Amino acid sequence: MISAVSDTLNWLFPMMMWFSSGPQYHPFPQHNVQKPIHISARFSMETSSNSLNSEIFRVISAGREVTPAMKDRSEKRLRPLNRIGLDVAGELSYVHFPSKFIGKDRSWGYYIGYKNRFTAFGKISPDTYRALFYGNSPYKGDTLHFRNEKVRYMAYQQLSFGLIHHVRGKKWTGNYGFALSYVNASNFADISLKNGSLYTSSDAFTLQAGGQFDMFSNDASKPRYHYPNGWGLSGDLFLNLQDPSGRNAISIQARDFGFVKSTAFGNGYRLDTSITFEGVAFSSPYDITGDVFSQLGDSAQQIIQGGRYSGSKVIPLPAQLSIAYQREFIPFRLYGAAQLSMRFFSGAMPMGTIRVWGYPDPQIMIGGNISYGGWGTYNIGVDLGFDVGRGWVFNLGTNQLQGLIAERAASGFGGYIGLWKSFSGQKNVKKNEKKK
Amino acid sequence: MNFTVKKLPAPLVLIFVLLAGLSSCKFDPNWDTELEAPIAKMTLTPQNVVPDGEVVPVPNGLAYIFDKPVFKLPVDSLLNIPDTTIDYAFTAPVSLTISPGTMIPVYDNYLNFNIAQAALLEAIVLNGSVDLEMYSYAPQPLEMKVLIPKARKNGQPFTQLDNVPAANGGSPGTLNTSRLLDGYSLDFTGDNGNLNNKLRLQISATLPTGAQPVTITAGQQLVGLTFKLRNIKPHYARGNLFTQEVNFSQDTLKIGAFSIIKSGTVSLTDLLMRLNVTNSVGADLQVKVQELTGLNSRTGQTISLVHPLIGGSININRAINNQWHTPEYISTFQQIEFNSGNSNLKAFAENLPDKIKLRTKFIINPNGPLSGGNDFIYAAGNSEIGLYVETPFSLALNDLVLSDTVPINMEKLLGNGKIKGVAFNLYVDNAFPLQANTQAFFMDENGTVSDSLFFSDLIAPANVDGLNNVSGSVQSILKADMDQAALERIRKAKTLKFVIRFNTPAQPQHAKWQDGNYMELKLTGKLIYNI
Numbered sequence: 031m032i033s034a035v036s037d038t039l040n041w042l043f044p045m046m047m048w049f050s051s052g053p054q055y056h057p058f059p060q061h062n063v064q065k066p067i068h069i070s071a072r073f074s075m076e077t078s079s080n081s082l083n084s085e086i087f088r089v090i091s092a093g094r095e096v097t098p099a100m101k102d103r104s105e106k107r108l109r110p111l112n113r114i115g116l117d118v119a120g121e122l123s124y125v126h127f128p129s130k131f132i133g134k135d136r137s138w139g140y141y142i143g144y145k146n147r148f149t150a151f152g153k154i155s156p157d158t159y160r161a162l163f164y165g166n167s168p169y170k171g172d173t174l175h176f177r178n179e180k181v182r183y184m185a186y187q188q189l190s191f192g193l194i195h196h197v198r199g200k201k202w203t204g205n206y207g208f209a210l211s212y213v214n215a216s217n218f219a220d221i222s223l224k225n226g227s228l229y230t231s232s233d234a235f236t237l238q239a240g241g242q243f244d245m246f247s248n249d250a251s252k253p254r255y256h257y258p259n260g261w262g263l264s265g266d267l268f269l270n271l272q273d274p275s276g277r278n279a280i281s282i283q284a285r286d287f288g289f290v291k292s293t294a295f296g297n298g299y300r301l302d303t304s305i306t307f308e309g310v311a312f313s314s315p316y317d318i319t320g321d322v323f324s325q326l327g328d329s330a331q332q333i334i335q336g337g338r339y340s341g342s343k344v345i346p347l348p349a350q351l352s353i354a355y356q357r358e359f360i361p362f363r364l365y366g367a368a369q370l371s372m373r374f375f376s377g378a379m380p381m382g383t384i385r386v387w388g389y390p391d392p393q394i395m396i397g398g399n400i401s402y403g404g405w406g407t408y409n410i411g412v413d414l415g416f417d418v419g420r421g422w423v424f425n426l427g428t429n430q431l432q433g434l435i436a437e438r439a440a441s442g443f444g445g446y447i448g449l450w451k452s453f454s455g456q457k458n459v460k461k462n463e464k465k466k
Numbered sequence: 467m468n469f470t471v472k473k474l475p476a477p478l479v480l481i482f483v484l485l486a487g488l489s490s491c492k493f494d495p496n497w498d499t500e501l502e503a504p505i506a507k508m509t510l511t512p513q514n515v516v517p518d519g520e521v522v523p524v525p526n527g528l529a530y531i532f533d534k535p536v537f538k539l540p541v542d543s544l545l546n547i548p549d550t551t552i553d554y555a556f557t558a559p560v561s562l563t564i565s566p567g568t569m570i571p572v573y574d575n576y577l578n579f580n581i582a583q584a585a586l587l588e589a590i591v592l593n594g595s596v597d598l599e600m601y602s603y604a605p606q607p608l609e610m611k612v613l614i615p616k617a618r619k620n621g622q623p624f625t626q627l628d629n630v631p632a633a634n635g636g637s638p639g640t641l642n643t644s645r646l647l648d649g650y651s652l653d654f655t656g657d658n659g660n661l662n663n664k665l666r667l668q669i670s671a672t673l674p675t676g677a678q679p680v681t682i683t684a685g686q687q688l689v690g691l692t693f694k695l696r697n698i699k700p701h702y703a704r705g706n707l708f709t710q711e712v713n714f715s716q717d718t719l720k721i722g723a724f725s726i727i728k729s730g731t732v733s734l735t736d737l738l739m740r741l742n743v744t745n746s747v748g749a750d751l752q753v754k755v756q757e758l759t760g761l762n763s764r765t766g767q768t769i770s771l772v773h774p775l776i777g778g779s780i781n782i783n784r785a786i787n788n789q790w791h792t793p794e795y796i797s798t799f800q801q802i803e804f805n806s807g808n809s810n811l812k813a814f815a816e817n818l819p820d821k822i823k824l825r826t827k828f829i830i831n832p833n834g835p836l837s838g839g840n841d842f843i844y845a846a847g848n849s850e851i852g853l854y855v856e857t858p859f860s861l862a863l864n865d866l867v868l869s870d871t872v873p874i875n876m877e878k879l880l881g882n883g884k885i886k887g888v889a890f891n892l893y894v895d896n897a898f899p900l901q902a903n904t905q906a907f908f909m910d911e912n913g914t915v916s917d918s919l920f921f922s923d924l925i926a927p928a929n930v931d932g933l934n935n936v937s938g939s940v941q942s943i944l945k946a947d948m949d950q951a952a953l954e955r956i957r958k959a960k961t962l963k964f965v966i967r968f969n970t971p972a973q974p975q976h977a978k979w980q981d982g983n984y985m986e987l988k989l990t991g992k993l994i995y996n997i
Binding site: 090093094095096097098101162163164165166167168170230233234235236237307308309310311312313314315316 | 495496497498499500501502503504505506507508510514515517870891893988989990992995997
C-alpha cells in the first residue's frame with residue numbers, strides 16, 4: 031500500500047526531478063508517482079555559448095576535425111566577451127519508499143545515486159578564440175589581447191545518498207528532499223588570465239607575452255579517469271508544493287552546492303610578468319653543439335619555471351539554483367511551467383525558461399520550451415516521452431533545437447535521454463501473503 | 467496508442483543507456499592551428515666564423531692569425547729527482563750502558579741522489595716530503611733527532627724531533643712520520659762545497675733524562691730506520707745539465723678552421739707562417755725541425771712544407787737567470803719564418819690541411835755543460851714551439867662546403883604525430899662578400915639519411931665596390947618546409963647535418979673580408995599543430 035500522503039500527490043508535480051543533475055523531466059509522473067521503487071539512467075549533454083555556433087560544438091564533441099571554414103563561421107559571431115559552456119552528465123539513481131522506514135506510511139523514501147560529470151566553461155575574449163583556433167601565425171605584426179579570461183574544466187563523480195519526504199499541509203501538499211554527495215575529482219584545471227597579450231613581430235623574430243596568468247590543475251602524472259586527484263562534498267535540496275486544486279505548483283531546487291579540494295600534489299603555475307622570447311642565441315656557429323630544439327625547450331622551460339608551484343586548492347562546484355511555477359491548463363492534456371535558474375561558479379548568466387507540454391495520448395508526451403540566458407542566448411527545446419508499460423518510461427529531447435536545425439547560425443548543441451523503471455512492489459507483498 | 471515491452475533486466479538496460487550516452491561523446495578536440503615562433507639567431511662575423519685563432523684588422527682589410535703553442539718541453543723530462551731511500555739498522559759495536567741524557571749517533575752520512583740528467587748543486591723544493599719509519603729495541607723510550615744540515619728554510623736547517631716508545635718484550639717501539647719539504651733550499655755540494663747530488667743526513671738517539679740506564683751488548687740492534695725523500699719537485703734547480711735529446715712527433719694537431727671544410731677550394735692571396743721556439747731553460751738548446759706536413763683528411767692529400775731549415779738545426783741561447791727578481795728567468799726566442807717566397811706555404815695552406823704533423827728534436831746542451839754549474843731550470847720554465855699563421859682575409863671560395871652535425875631527437879620533438887607540417891624561414895642579412903646555400907639532412911642512428919630540409923633560395927652576397935670592398939648588405943629569405951609524410955620519415959632521426967656551400971662572386975678574383983662584415987641569421991619556424 032502506498033501511504034495516504036503520497037496518494038494525495040498530484041502527478042502535476044515535477045517531482046521526478048528529485049535529484050537529477052540534468053534538464054530532463056519525468057514525462058509521466060501521473061502513471062508512476064505512487065510506485066515505491068524507481069530506477070533510472072539518464073544521460074545529458076549541453077553545450078552553449080553566446081557567440082560560438084552550434085556547428086563547432088557538435089564537431090568538437092564528435093571528435094571530428096574543425097575545418098578552417100567552421101572556425102571562420104564562429105569567428106564572425108564573436109562578441110567582446112564570449113561565454114562557453116559544456117556540461118555532460120551520466121547518472122544512475124535508485125529511489126525507494128519502503129513500507130517500513132521513517133514512519134510506516136511510505137511518506138519517507140531514500141535515494142542512492144551515482145553521477146559521472148564533466149563540465150567545462152569559461153569566458154574568453156575574441157583574441158583567445160583566435161589564438162586557440164588559428165594560432166599566432168596569422169597575427170604576425172599584431173598583438174592578441176587577453177583581457178579577462180577564465181576557463182575551468184572538471185571531471186568528477188558523485189556518490190549520493192538522500193532522503194525524500196512527502197508531506198501534506200492544510201493548504202498545500204508537496205514533498206521535499208535533501209541529499210549529500212561524496213565527490214571524487216579526477217581531472218580538473220582552473221585557468222585565468224588577466225590583462226594578457228601576445229605580440230608576434232611581423233617576421234616572427236620576437237614573441238612578447240605578458241599578463242597575470244594563473245593555472246592550477248590536478249597532478250599531471252595521474253591523469254587516469256576516476257583517479258582520486260581530489261575529493262569534495264556537495265549537497266542538494268528540493269521543495270515541491272502544490273495547491274489543493276492540484277492545478278498550481280511551485281518547485282525550488284538547489285543542486286550541487288559544494289566543493290572539491292585537490293590533493294597536495296596539484297600543479298600550479300603563476301606568472302605576472304612580461305616575457306620576450308627571441309629564440310636560442312648562438313654566439314658562434316661552433317656553439318651549436320647540442321640539440322637546438324632541446325635548447326629551445328630549455329629556454330622556454332626556464333621562462334616558466336619560476337612561477338611553478340604545487341599544493342592543494344579548493345574549487346567550488348558549479349551549482350544551480352532554480353525556482354519554477356507550474357500550471358495545469360487542461361487536465362491530463364496540457365501543462366505549462368515557467369522557471370528561473372542560475373548556475374553559480376560557472377560563468378553563466380541567469381536563465382529564464384517557459385515550457386509547455388501535453389499528452390496527445392496517455393502514453394505519449396510532447397513538450398517544448400523556450401529559454402534565454404545561461405552560457406548562451408535564446409534556446410528552443412523539444413522533448414518526447416513514451417510510457418511503454420510495465421513501469422518502463424523513456425524520454426529524449428533537446429533544449430537547443432536551434433543548434434540542430436541551424437547549426438551555423440545558432441549557438442547551443444545538446445540533448446538528453448532518460449530511461450525509467452518504476453516498480454509497484456506489489457508482487458512481493460502478494461508472495462508474502464501467500465506464504466502466510 | 468499502446469506500447470508493450472517484454473520483461474527486461476532493468477538494471478542492465480539502464481547501465482547500457484548510460485554507457486552508450488557517455489561513449490558517444492569523445493571530447494577529443496581536433497583542429498589545426500598555426501604556431502610561429504623564433505627558433506634561433508646568430509650573427510656571423512669575421513671574428514667568430516673561424517673556430518681557432520683570431521681575426522685582427524690590418525691595412526686594407528682583415529687578417530686571420532693563429533698563434534698557439536703546439537709543443538711544450540716539460541721541465542720534468544729534463545730533470546727528474548728520483549725518490550731516495552735508505553734502510554739502516556744501528557747495532558752496538560761494543561757492550562755499553564747508556565745513561566739518561568746520553569746521545570748516540572745513529573746515522574751520519576750522505577744521501578746520494580741518483581740523478582742521471584744533471585749534476586745538481588742546489589735546488590729549491592716546490593713540493594716533496596720526508597718520510598721516516600723508525601723502530602727501537604731499547605727498553606726505554608728514545609728521543610730521536612733527524613737533521614739535514616744543508617736543507618734550510620728561513621735560515622734554519624731541516625730538523626725533526628720525535629719520541630720512539632720503548633720496546634715491549636720482543637716487539638720494538640715504532641714511529642712513522644711524514645714531513646713536508648716544501649720551500650726548503652737544498653745544497654747538494656756536500657760538507658766542503660765540492661760535491662754534487664749529495665745531501666748529508668744525521669740521525670741520533672738520546673735516552674731521556676728521567677729514564678733508567680739501558681745496557682746493550684755488542685752486536686745488539688738498538689734502532690732501525692727507513693728514511694725516504696719522496697716526490698721531490700724543484701721550483702728551481704741549478705747545476706750542470708747533461709746533453710739530452712727529446713724527440714717530439716705530433717701528428718694530431720687539428721686545425722679547426724679546416725676540419726669542417728668538406729669540399730671545394732680556397733684561393734689565398736698571401737700567407738705567412740712562423741715556428742716560434744722559446745727557450746726558458748738555462749742551457750743551450752738546439753731544435754731540429756725534421757718534418758712539417760699538412761694532411762687533408764677528406765682528400766687524403768698530404769703536402770710537406772719545403773724550407774731550408776726543415777731538416778736543419780737552429781740553436782737558441784740559454785735563458786737568463788734572474789733569480790729573486792720578477793721574472794725569475796728571461797726566456798730566449800728564435801723564429802723560423804715560412805712564406806710564399808722561401809717555401810711552398812701557399813700550396814701547403816690551399817691543401818686545406820685539417821691535421822698537421824710536426825716532427826722535431828730538442829737537444830739540451832748539445833756540446834755538453836759549459837756553464838760551470840750555472841745551468842738552471844724553473845718549474846714553470848717550459849721550452850716550447852709555437853705556431854703562428856697569418857693570412858689576409860682575401861679569399862676566393864669555389865663551392866667550399868662546410869658541414870657539421872648536431873644531435874637531435876625527432877621522436878621527442880614530433881611527439882604523438884600532432885605536428886602536421888613545419889615551415890622554416892631563414893632570414894639573412896648578409897654583409898659578407900660571399901654567397902651561400904644551405905641544406906639540412908636528417909640521419910638515423912646508423913647515419914642513413916631519412917630526408918632533407920632544402921632551402922631552395924640562395925643567401926645573396928653583399929654588394930661590393932670596384933675594389934671588392936663590401937658597400938652594403940643584402941637581405942635574403944630562405945624558405946623550407948616539410949609535410950606530415952616527410953616528418954614521419956624523419957621521426958627516427960638522431961642527428962642533423964648542416965651543409966653550407968660558399969662561393970665568392972666574380973671568381974677567381976679574391977674578395978676581401980673587412981672589419982664590420984657580418985651575416986645576421988634568424989631562423990623562425992611555423993608549426994601546423996593539430997590540437
